[in-house]
Each structure stands twice: as C-alpha cells, then as structure tokens.
C-alpha cells in the first residue's frame with residue numbers, strides 16, 4: 130500500500146483459469162468496436178487496429194495472472210481541475226510502477242507476456258502517428274482491453290470491484306487499473 134496526500138494505492142493479484150476467461154471475458158469484435166470510437170484509435174501501436182488476430186495471443190498461453198492497481202482518492206483533498214492534474218502528473222508514475230512490476234514478473238516466468246494497463250505511453254508521441262514502426266517493440270506491451278478482454282467483467286468476477294468512470298473533470302471515488310501476465314505451463 131502506498132499513501133500520498135491525495136490518494137492511496139494498493140495492488141492485488143489473482144491467478145485465474147485462462148480457458149474460462151477466454152470463453153467468458155474475451156470478445157474481440159465487441160471491444161475493438163469500442164476502440165474504434167476512441168480518439169486514439171489507430172494512433173498507438175499498442176492499440177487496435179492490429180495486423181494480427183488478438184485471439185492468437187490468448188490462445189498461445191495456458192494461464193493468466195490478473196494484476197489490479199486500486200487507487201482510492203482522498204476526496205476532501207482534491208481540487209478543481211483534479212482529473213487533468215492527476216492524469217498528467219500522477220497517473221504516468223502509477224502506470225510506470227505497474228509496468229515495472231509486470232515486466233519483473235514476466236522476467237521471472239520464461240515465455241510469459243505482460244499486459245499493461247491502457248495504451249502504451251513510453252514515447253511522448255507514438256511512432257504510429259507518423260506511420261513509423263514502434264520505437265521500443267521489446268518494451269511495449271498490449272493491454273487486456275486492446276486484445277478484446279473485458280476489464281469490467283474481470284474486475285467484478287475476480288476482485289468484486291466495479292469500474293467507475295470520471296465525470297468531466299471530476300475523478301471517481303476510485304480508479305481501477307487492470308494489467309496481467311499471460312503464462313505458459315512449464316514444459
């Protein structure tokens with residue numbers, strides 16, 4: 130658990146059955162449809178549209194570890210303009226800490242693949258905007274939702290949590306960031 134003047138955040142992990150997750154919580158057409166409505170669509174190599182079928186990724190592994198980062202805001206200490214300030218200053222640090230943890234887990238587990246929370250923000254502007262190849266393909270990772278995973282459904286089923294959304298510039302009570310690690314059985 131980490132505590133700051135504005136929020137605290139904690140992490141939780143669950144190992145879940147990948148076959149059931151694929152069956153119940155992966156729907157590539159549905160989530161790629163939502164991605165089409167996003168202003169970032171086609172502007173990040175970590176996000177749709179892809180030149181491959183995301184199901185081939187899910188089918189290439191045997192197990193899944195879900196990694197939740199739960200940020201709970203101290204509402205009484207927030208301020209006007211809170212959402213933009215948080216997203217510009219704090220969120221990148223939280224996402225980077227999550228990515229470090231997930232890459233460390235990936236490093237401990239040969240053949241595994243980390244899934245980050247949300248789009249890749251390793252570069253100030255993704256090379257895809259200029260039609261160039263990814264600058265850090267060895268570090269970039271996809272997110273669960275970019276590959277068609279249902280984060281809201283996974284949070285409810287495996288952590289008993291409900292996604293909350295920011296309203297305008299107002300942050301929700303809590304922010305839930307979900308990443309993961311796709312794993313292969315020891316062979």
Ligand code: SF4
Nearest residue numbers: 249252255256263264
């Ligand atoms: S590493 Fe850079 S170029 Fe590659 S997906 Fe991330 S932001 Fe885009």
